[in-house]
Amino acid sequence: xxxxxxxxxxxxxxxxxxxxxxxxxxxxxxxxxxxxxxxxxxxxxxxxxxxxxxxxxxxxxxxxxxxxxxxxxxxxxxxxxxxxxxxxxxxxxxxxxxxxxxxxxxxxxxxxxxx
Numbered sequence: 001x002x003x004x005x006x007x008x009x010x011x012x013x014x015x016x017x018x019x020x021x022x023x024x025x026x027x028x029x030x031x032x033x034x035x036x037x038x039x040x041x042x043x044x045x046x047x048x049x050x051x052x053x054x055x056x057x058x059x060x061x062x063x064x065x066x067x068x069x070x071x072x073x074x075x076x077x078x079x080x081x082x083x084x085x086x087x088x089x090x091x092x093x094x095x096x097x098x099x100x101x102x103x104x105x106x107x108x109x110x111x112x113x114x115x
Contacts, residue, residue: 001077008073015090029066043075047093055103069097
């Protein structure tokens, strides 16, 4: 599947807007970023939470750089055959990475079907 970066970013924003309010309202000092691929160039990683989980924070906030949730465009496109599948995968990736912000690990996500 092919999709240019601006169109993919719009799709990510659309899917982010569709997430439940109680999932996104608690996000504090987090930015969402779209990149083409992970640093290693692989197509195996759809997203990454780069930050300190809410459960690990003590004194946090003043002057801290924002946490980042990164979605990788090319791995998503390589894994999906059409836009519906792409939207589903982006949705799953957003939920997965937001869960890491809240301190939920991969094992729990796997048990719940989100890994």
